[in-house]
Amino acid sequence: KQEVTQIPAALSVPEGENLVLNCSFTDSAIYNLQWFRQDPGKGLTSLLLIQSSQREQTSGRLNASLDKSSGRSTLYIAASQPGDSATYLCAVMGSGGSNYKLTFGKGTLLTVNP
Amino acid sequence: ETGVTQSPTHLIKTRGQQVTLRCSSQSGHNTVSWYQQALGQGPQFIFQYYREEENGRGNFPPRFSGLQFPNYSSELNVNALELDDSALYLCASSPQPTVRNYGYTFGSGTRLTVV
Numbered sequence: 001k002q003e004v005t006q007i008p009a010a011l012s013v014p015e016g017e018n019l020v021l022n023c024s025f026t027d028s029a030i031y032n033l034q035w036f037r038q039d040p041g042k043g044l045t046s047l048l049l050i051q052s053s054q055r056e057q058t059s060g061r062l063n064a065s066l067d068k069s070s071g072r073s074t075l076y077i078a079a080s081q082p083g084d085s086a087t088y089l090c091a092v093m094g095s096g097g098s099n100y101k102l103t104f105g106k107g108t109l110l111t112v113n114p
Numbered sequence: 115e116t117g118v119t120q121s122p123t124h125l126i127k128t129r130g131q132q133v134t135l136r137c138s139s140q141s142g143h144n145t146v147s148w149y150q151q152a153l154g155q156g157p158q159f160i161f162q163y164y165r166e167e168e169n170g171r172g173n174f175p176p177r178f179s180g181l182q183f184p185n186y187s188s189e190l191n192v193n194a195l196e197l198d199d200s201a202l203y204l205c206a207s208s209p210q211p212t213v214r215n216y217g218y219t220f221g222s223g224t225r226l227t228v229v
Contacts, residue, residue, distance in 0.1 A: 004156070031214040043120075043204055043222035044157075051215065089156055093214065100213050101147065101170055102206075104156030 002027045002094050006105035013080055014113050021075040021108045023090035028068050031100070035064050035075050036089045038107070044089065048075070052095075080112045116141055118207050118221035126227045127195050135190040135224045137205030145213065146188040148180060149204040151223070157204055163188055164210055192226075200228045 003026045013019055023033070032051050036044040048057045048064040050073070056065040063076040073090060087109050091102040119138045127133050139146050145164045149157035159172035163182035177193040186207070192199055202225050206218040 032217060034217045036220070041202070041223075041225065043118075044206075044220035046217060046219065049217040091156075093217070100145075100208070100210075101159040101162065101172070102149075102157070102218065103159070106154070106156045 002092060002103040004090060004092060004103050004105040006088075006090060006108050008108060009106065010109040010111075012111040012113065015080060015082060017080050017112075018076070018078050019080055019110070021077070021088050021090075021110070023073040023075070023105055025071045025073075025092050025103070027092075027094065027096070028071055029095045030068065031093045031095045033064075033066055033073050033090060033092050034102070035062075035073075036091065038087045038089060040087075047088075077110075080110075082112050082114050084112050085110055118143075118205055118219050120203075120205050120221040120224050122224060123222065124225045124227075126229060129195055129197060129228055131195050132191065132193045133195060133226060135192075135203050135205075135226070137188045137190070137207075137221060139186045139188070139205075139207035140219050143207035143209050143219070144186050145208045145210045146182055146186065147206045147208070147218065148188070148190045149206065150174075151202040151204060152198075153201070160190070195228045197228050200226060202226075 035047045050066040061078040087107040089107045091104045147162040148160040151157040161171040
């Protein structure tokens with residue numbers, strides 16, 4: 001059974017700081033890993049998707065890496081801003097079945113202080 | 115193109131009642147998945163519909179059921195509501211068979227409160 005863990009559960013940083021969020025998963029049989037952002041009480045916004053054959057993806061100030069063999073991914077946020085405050089979720093799409101379901105971590109609650 | 119839309123946004127029901135949640139998939143997406151997110155938790159997979167048939171189910175009891183219509187929109191039905199069903203229900207759509215390459219697009223969710 002796939003399990004996804006995110007560390008830390010919460011993080012508070014001053015504006016302008018670079019930061020790293022961590023995600024680990026137990027089963028390396030995945031198609032892809034996706035990072036999402038969730039504002040309080042809202043839905044999920046996809047940030048980055050990394051295919052299992054890729055090592056990293058970049059979008060603006062965000063960079064996500066994937067090490068499938070060790071079951072780890074990191075989301076790097078450069079020059080953080082108060083508007084980055086949200087919960088960040090990572091999810092893996094398992095390749096063991098046919099329904100392409102996502103398994104999520106519990107998320108990291110990020111607060112960027114002005 | 116329009117994204118994934120869900121209705122209603124909020125709902126309050128009494129224990130034992132039945133509820134129907136609705137989802138319109140993003141244009142061109144033929145697969146719809148439903149997830150339950152309890153407070154402080156990550157979303158949990160409920161089930162997925164492709165070509166109007168359920169093609170995968172998570173660890174949820176039969177009182178959670180669904181439908182997909184020819185236009186790919188979907189409904190989630192929950193019977194005999196329990197207090198623990200209080201959660202944010204998220205709908206996600208994807209364009210099979212390329213979901214492995216493009217992932218899922220999520221809606222804004224329906225907040226269900228059971229009292």
